[in-house]
Every structure is written in structure tokens, then in C-alpha cells.
Amino acid sequence: MPISLHTPFETTDLLPLKSGDQVTISGIIYTARDTAHKKMTQLLEEGKELPLPIQGAVIYYAGPCPTPPGKIIGSVGPTTSGRMDSYTPAMIQAGLKGMIGKGKRSLEVQRACQEQKAVYFATIGGAAALMAGCVKSARVIAYPELGAEAIYELEVENLPAVVVDDCYGNDLYERQDQLSSPS
């Protein structure tokens, strides 16, 4: 049975999680990709307020398809998280607690997760219709001019994910590497 999590996250929600655990995430999450991250880290540097409540927040690295008429949102699967690596430690420092995406993170991000007690989750790349089905409401809250790359506030129910980087410095992909490389 997957562990069910509700946003916003408290440190105590995240401490029991171990890399490789299956979870479901419910509550409010925010989408942001490269450009939105660039803008937000700039705001942080200038000491300005972010367009989303960052304390305990969960960011989903995703840019949805256009919303067809009568639907809540278009298909919305994860994008490659590594492109956000350079911005992430500052976001975690500011209070970000969870990230959802796909693929490996840098050592800096893994270290920030360990030090500040944040968690990086992966969802299935390419399972974008399934993810859209977990979205109960959606609205753009910042940077509408960015189209698919705008920041959306999504209310999700039981979004399936897997813990990749936990609060203890464990990384799911690294574990697989060690298991599989004979030389």
C-alpha cells in the first residue's frame, strides 16, 4: 500500500519516508519549469515575495497540454528535473519541502534535501493522462505569458509517486546503479 501524504508538508511528514517508497500525494501543488524557476530564484535574491506560499510547498516540474473544453486540465506528466537543479537549493532554503519530476538530481540537490529535510519524488514520465486524472482543480497563479510554463496551482488527489531522494541522503537511482554495475 502506498503511503498517503497531504500538502503542505511538515518535516515530520517526511522523516518516515525512505527512497523507493511508493506514495500518493493529495492537496495543493504548484507547477514550475525552467523559466519560472529562474524568475523565482531572482525574486529570492532580491528579497522579494514569491508568487506561491513556499513554506512546506510542493513543486511539480510539469508543463501541461492545453486544456480541452470541458476538462480540468490537459495531460500533465513530469518533465526532466535535472534542468531545475541549479535553482533548487535556494528554493529548499526558502522553505520548499517537496519536488515531483522525473530523472536524476545533482549532488547539491540531494545534499539540500538531507540538510533541510526535503524530499524529491518521481512520477512516471509519459503517464500524463493518468496524472491529469488526479487533478481536481487547476488555475494559473503566475506568469500566464509563459503558456505551458506558467505556474499553475493544482489541487490533486492521490497523485502516485515514488520517493527518489529522501531526507537521509539516499538516492533511488544510485542504489540501482550499485546493484547493477558489476565492474
Next chain:
Amino acid sequence: MIKTIHCNEIIQAVADLCLQANLELPRDVQNAIEKAKNKEQCALAKEMLEQIQKNHSIAKEQSLPLCQDTGTAVVFLEIGQDVHIDGGLLYDAIQQGVAQGYQEHYLRKSIVSHPWLRTNTKNNTPAIIHSEIVAGDHLKITLAPKGGGAENMSSLKMLTPAAGVEGIKKFVIQTVKEAGPNPCPPIVVGVGIGGNFEKSALLAKKALLRPIGSRNPQEENARLEEELYQKINALGIGIQGFGGNTTALAVHVETYPCHIASMPVAVNINCHVARHKTVIL
């Protein structure tokens, strides 16, 4: 006998393909995923394959694209030499069909007009068109939307003949290993060997269109496919990089004669959303 096909018919056919290709996978890909699920030893990977299948059903029921990255529209044309195109230019009709399909069907537009100036063209054109003149009076159009994640992990190397088949294997394995979880495994691996620089890349891309489970008719090539398939799945990357014994659904090898001095090898990786759809006019 010359057969006349009107551009309007082509535009409509291409626009329809854009939607169909993005909503439903070819049967052979679906079967390969089912087979992988039944074989999978790792519980987490099995669960991921189930979620992938659930995604297929939701996409179909809800008419939502399988993946939000609805890709670059790659179009393969087989033009019978007894076909006459009426009402405009063939390539213009293809581009118009792609623009119409992506706009009308709420597919994501992922094409920018210049590699570093990066303004979105807002209708997913231009498509990338490959055409071939063949015998007959038909026009065969295949649309293969190709996502950025998997395309970015593809690679090409100009090996020298001294590297031999061992060098080829090493390069293919290394490319897949370095790609790790990024191309959304389980993947389909297209390998093009020989020809020249651009020919090898095209062979690799075309190899992705072959039905999964098919073998190259040439014995040595088929043997290489089997060996690469075993070796790649022994890497343990697994579904989404979470481990297990399914990393590749298939490895397809295509070869072509080449220059005495060269041995180009291209590896084109496709994700599990291995989309393509064909229509014959």
C-alpha cells in the same frame, strides 16, 4: 495510370494522424508492455507498468494525449511515382495538416523557431519530413511524434572499421547506460549502422518504426539485435530507472553499405510512449 490526390485530403489525413498518434499506441507496443509486465520480477517496476497501462486506458477514454510532450512531428512519406498531387505543394499540405492537428486537438506546441533565440512557433510546425519515391500509385504517410526527453539521450559516433562489432556494442550500451532514467524507460532502441553521417541517423530513426518483436531479416543483424537486447536489459536501469529487468522493449538494428574508411553508428532512443500512426491514400 496516374492517381491524383488533392492537397485538402492530405491536410485532413495529417491532422487526424496528429490526434490518433498521440492518443493511442500501436498494438505491438501495447503488447510489448503487457509482456514486460508479466515477466517483471521487481514489484515496484511491475506496479509502474500497471500505471503505464492505466495511462493508456485513461488517455483513450478521456481523449487526452498519452504524454504532455506531444513531440516534434516527424513525418515519413512513401510517394508512389504514379501519384500526382493536386491543389498545391505536398510539403505545404503536410505542414498545414500538422499545424491544424496540433491546434484543433489541444496538443502541446513544443517547437521554437530558432535553436537559441527560441520563440515558439505556436502550431508545432515545422514538421520534419522524410520522403521516399517508391513504385505504385499510393501515398503512405506515417506520423511519429517524438518527445524531447528521449531524443536528447540519442547519440551518433563515427567509429572506424577497426572498432568492429564489439565497438558498436560498446557504443550502444554506453549510450543507453548514460541515458539512465531520462528517456522514460522502458525504451525502444533504434540503431543505424553504416551509410554515412546522416544516413546512419535516418536508419536509426526508421528502425523505431518497425513492429516490436520483428527481427531484421539479415541473420547477423538479428543476432546483434538479440545480444544488445539481452545486454541492455541486464543493465538493471528498469522502468523509469527504478530497477528491474525491463529497460528496453526492443532493439532494432538497420545496416547499410559504407565507405572503406568509416563505420558510423547512430543510436536513437524512444520512450515507452513509442507513438506512430500510418495512413495510406
